[in-house]
Amino acid sequence: MNRFLKYAVTGVQQLTPYLPGKPVEELERELGITNAIKLASNENPLGPSQKAVVAAQAILNKVNFYPDGSSHELRQSLAAKHGVAIDSISIGNGSNDILELIARTFLAPGLSAVFSEFSFAVYPIVVQAVGADARIAKAFSADHPVMPYGHDLDELLSQIDQQTRVVFIANPNNPTGTWLERQQLTDFLENVAENIIVVLDEAYYEYMPEDLKPDSEALIKRFSNLIVTRTFSKIYGLAGLRVGYSISHPDVADLLNRVRQPFNVNLIAQVAALSALDDNHHLQTSIAMNNSGLQQLSNGFDSLGLGFIPSIANFITVNLERAAAPVYESLLREGVIVRPVANYCLPNHLRITVGTEEQNRRVLDALERCIND
């Protein structure tokens, strides 16, 4: 029992910490092995852009200086990429930082945020940490004909009340990989009042097939209460540096900037992200590898007779139709780290990040042995 629990603010008393994927080094230390693979945190199996690595190395001698607190160059480059004013871009220490800034700016005790079942574990953390209420909308059921486990936007709408100030939507969603139709999303935004901030979390946007990608820039121009978040952690392969950003109305960005730590994004991260934006080859190679990897894993699950949630992200969530925890443990003993999702109320599923062809084969082979144990 934590002696100080009763002194913490109510929301924090009820929080459980975010559970990260197990690091490769930790597993290798525990098992005394050297060839473990991690497909647990949706990291890019190709590694970072080499342009970003070179830029990061070149700046190391300047870390005696504070970074540019306004991340001017990076914001300028992102503004050009998205065709928006620089004042529309906010930079965060990962997009997680942006989610936190949003909660601190728009939520407080007595107010609420709405999000779906099976959505990203960080939403309840940032909401409860500021003492606001989290209202959970029911997701589509496991046997929904179009989008099993997907966000049900009608349910989200019906959870909005007088106290609601923020709605979080992930598209595609983590840990399900499910997505929203463009028109559904637009209809939803038309039905949300302007005083309610809608956060569209697009951490996996770059992986989406072109015809499913919403025109996020057009939506931002049309709906001034919309905040779109993106990250350098996933396809750009810079998860360890912690950089993400948002696009919003400049007035919304101005408010986020008021609560932001002055130097929230470090010097190395800023220059690496800037160079990564320039590396279209890395981006295209990553997309191609992910597409064939998704196919490889889906085919593999089919052969093993395992169901899975259709995904357009860089991970896929497989249904073992029995407790996943023992299979997760067996996979660890094979040197394969995947992600249990029982904390998302999916105790029979495992989320597997799309790896290289060899890594995908290894996880499928290991899975075959482990489910037949």
Ligand SMILES: *Cc1c(COP(=O)(O)O)cnc(C)c1O
């Ligand atoms: C990975 C992920 C993020 C990004 O986190 P960073 O803080 O940018 O590393 C945001 N939202 C979702 C849904 C994610 O899965």
